[in-house]
Amino acid sequence: MRIGRAAGLTDPGRRRLRNEDAFICEPPLFAVADGMGGARAGEIAAGLAATALGEAGSEAQGEEGVVALITEANRRIWERSLADPQTAGMGTTVTAALVDADTGAVGIGHVGDSRAYLLRGGRLEQLTTDHSLVAELVQSGVLTPEEAERHPQRSAITRALGTEPSVEVDAFTVQAEPGDLFLLCSDGLPTMVGEDEMHEAIERAGRDPARAADALVAAANEHGGEDNVTVVLFELLAAVDGAEAVSTPLPAPAAEAVDPERNGDPDGSSATEESSASLRRHGAGPGGRIAALALIAGVLVLGLLALYLATTQ
Numbered sequence: 435m436r437i438g439r440a441a442g443l444t445d446p447g448r449r450r451l452r453n454e455d456a457f458i459c460e461p462p463l464f465a466v467a468d469g470m471g472g473a474r475a476g477e478i479a480a481g482l483a484a485t486a487l488g489e490a491g492s493e494a495q496g497e498e499g500v501v502a503l504i505t506e507a508n509r510r511i512w513e514r515s516l517a518d519p520q521t522a523g524m525g526t527t528v529t530a531a532l533v534d535a536d537t538g539a540v541g542i543g544h545v546g547d548s549r550a551y552l553l554r555g556g557r558l559e560q561l562t563t564d565h566s567l568v569a570e571l572v573q574s575g576v577l578t579p580e581e582a583e584r585h586p587q588r589s590a591i592t593r594a595l596g597t598e599p600s601v602e603v604d605a606f607t608v609q610a611e612p613g614d615l616f617l618l619c620s621d622g623l624p625t626m627v628g629e630d631e632m633h634e635a636i637e638r639a640g641r642d643p644a645r646a647a648d649a650l651v652a653a654a655n656e657h658g659g660e661d662n663v664t665v666v667l668f669e670l671l672a673a674v675d676g677a678e679a680v681s682t683p684l685p686a687p688a689a690e691a692v693d694p695e696r697n698g699d700p701d702g703s704s705a706t707e708e709s710s711a712s713l714r715r716h717g718a719g720p721g722g723r724i725a726a727l728a729l730i731a732g733v734l735v736l737g738l739l740a741l742y743l744a745t746t747q
């Protein structure tokens with residue numbers, strides 16, 4: 435598996451003067467934070483969360499990695515709020531995804547009411563459960579989901595990052611499939627735009643993360659834009675494992691020979707179809723093209739690394 439296109443976008447909306455949301459779109463890490471607190475405290479809290487997550491480097495892995503990152507962000511916001519009375523009580527939501535491209539495991543952690551969704555096949559599914567008053571009332575059967583959407587207290591959250599010395603992070607792992615599109619968003623999106631309309635906007639954008647981000651933010655603003663709105667989208671694709679396979683001839687007879695043995699094994703046959711489809715896609719181009727692209731990418735990475743080292747010294 436590999437991470438394909440990714441995009442993030444934040445917008446103050448139509449009613450708020452400031453934008454207290456923040457996001458990270460730095461593959462393999464993606465996150466959305468929605469700050470709260472008086473003066474500029476919400477902005478500071480969300481910014482601290484994004485910075486703390488962004489500094490993680492590549493050591494963090496999987497679900498535990500996400501929890502460690504969020505826990506560290508909590509510590510920083512809490513300590514800052516103790517040191518700076520103007521920011522006392524500030525906090526932020528956070529929803530973060532850390533992708534392990536090798537295994538296709540997507541670790542997701544969250545605190546508050548920023549959400550993660552997954553578009554797989556033809557279905558958009560909400561992955562996270564809000565830590566909010568209305569979500570708890572829906573869970574206990576007091577409110578219907580429809581009532582919760584219009585509830586005046588719908589933005590009251592029951593868990594936040596940075597408001598206490600420690601925080602309980604909800605975390606889980608999604609085993610990604612090729613073609614999966616993940617969406618992280620602040621509550622400014624789902625409070626303005628229904629799930630069906632979100633899904634339609636992404637489809638109309640051809641599932642292109644950058645175009646979908648524009649369309650989702652535009653939809654939130656068309657519906658009133660009552661809150662800051664932030665979206666991060668990223669796709670997961672099948673690994674370009676054709677590198678070795680491309681240099682060898684297309685094993686079409688082998689695929690046929692496999693069929694009788696695997697009769698009645700849908701997994702086996704679909705895997706065969708998938709790999710031969712992948713071979714067809716890349717088979718026409720010489721293996722040299724992929725090698726050249728890899729070389730260019732390698733040179734770019736080295737250049738960026740040199741630049742980074744030069745600027746940090």
Ligand SMILES: [Mn+2]
Binds near residue numbers: 468620621622661662
């Ligand atoms: Mn919000």
